[in-house]
Amino acid sequence: MTMLLKMMNPKRTIEIGVYTGYSLLATAISTPPDAKITAIDPVRSWYEIGLPFIIKAGIEDKIDFIQSQALPILDNLLLVRKEGSFDFAFVDADKQNYGNYHERLMKLVKVGGVMVYDNTLWGGTVAKHDGDVPDEKKEGKALAAEFNRRIAADGRVEICLLPLGDGITICRRIS
Numbered sequence: 001m002t003m004l005l006k007m008m009n010p011k012r013t014i015e016i017g018v019y020t021g022y023s024l025l026a027t028a029i030s031t032p033p034d035a036k037i038t039a040i041d042p043v044r045s046w047y048e049i050g051l052p053f054i055i056k057a058g059i060e061d062k063i064d065f066i067q068s069q070a071l072p073i074l075d076n077l078l079l080v081r082k083e084g085s086f087d088f089a090f091v092d093a094d095k096q097n098y099g100n101y102h103e104r105l106m107k108l109v110k111v112g113g114v115m116v117y118d119n120t121l122w123g124g125t126v127a128k129h130d131g132d133v134p135d136e137k138k139e140g141k142a143l144a145a146e147f148n149r150r151i152a153a154d155g156r157v158e159i160c161l162l163p164l165g166d167g168i169t170i171c172r173r174i175s
């Protein structure tokens with residue numbers, strides 16, 4: 001993702017799902033000095049674990065951390081920001097809402113901008129028959145497969161699902 005960010009030079013990005021801030025730190029050090037990152041997660045204490053590293057890297061001024069569920073924040077951004085005011089988004093949170101996040105990001109991220117969705121292979125289970133998937137992974141498999149079908153059929157975007165890590169879908173808004 002850092003290579004993608006360095007090629008794109010996005011000035012306005014959104015991160016949904018921060019945890020201890022590893023991907024947030026990677027984003028912040030890979031974007032231009034005047035970039036701003038809106039980072040959303042309901043658990044501030046996890047963000048605070050990684051915050052000393054963000055401060056040490058000198059990039060805390062780029063980050064606007066919002067302690068909240070993401071959906072109400074995205075809905076508010078849709079009210080207060082112009083459509084297409086973000087260049088890039090990284091989604092790595094509750095899988096149940098990936099479709100909801102996608103619909104909002106399709107307005108918040110500009111045409112030509114990029115959304116990256118994490119965990120879209122769900123440990124490779126999306127390519128397996130249900131009978132070959134452990135019970136504890138079945139719900140995640142179903143959610144990831146449903147999102148993958150939805151986004152593959154979405155004519156407003158071009159996508160590329162990279163078999164890296166747990167599966168990363170790069171999605172470019174084209175209309």
Ligand SMILES: C[S@@+](CC[C@H](N)C(=O)[O-])C[C@H]1O[C@@H](n2cnc3c(N)ncnc32)[C@H](O)[C@@H]1O
Pocket residue numbers: 016017018019020021022023024040041042043046068069070071092093094097
């Ligand atoms: C896998 S972790 C994120 C990891 C992080 N992106 C990284 O790579 O370092 C998932 C995070 O999503 C957050 N999350 C879960 N539900 C959420 C929601 N409704 N809105 C925003 N964040 C949520 C969790 O609190 C958790 O910190």
